Amino acid sequence: MINKLDHINIVVSNLQKAKDFFLNLGFKEEISSRISGERFSIIAGLPDFDAEFVGLTLPGSATNVELIQYYSPPGGKDPDLNKPNQLGFRHMAFAVDDIEAEVARLKAKGVNFQSDIQVWEKTGKKLVYFYGPDGIILEFAQYRKL
DSSP, X not given: OOOOOOEEEEEOXXXXXXXXXXXXXXXXXXXXXXXESHHHHHHHTOTTOEEEEXXXXXXXXXXXXXXXXXXXXXXXXXXXXXXXXXXXXXXXEEEOSOHHHHHXXXXXXXXXXXXXXXXXXXXXXXXXXXEOGGGOEEEEEEOOOO
């Protein structure tokens, strides 16, 4: 039986820049480490594994985010990663209490948003997509209080 969603792992090109971005969102650093060697090569199925990661937690959430930067073997970036119709991982969404305040706060820090805040009439949910490190798609969602 699965107990919970434990973590989401995101490969980034610049670990420090990505970590700073998530710290700005309100995450806290839990652990960081350089990881390499045969054991990790076996786990990941990659030869000559050498990487660095940081584990982040969001207060009040049971799911953590792990950011990882590979030094070996080098990876590549899918040029269409930030298009919503690509196969695979789509986006990560964060529930917020005041979407307008969060958008204003991040815009002041230079974060780019896909659009203005939208409202899904069917549920009253307010949402907006924005871009994180390496163009990953993130979402803020504010649900109507019942």
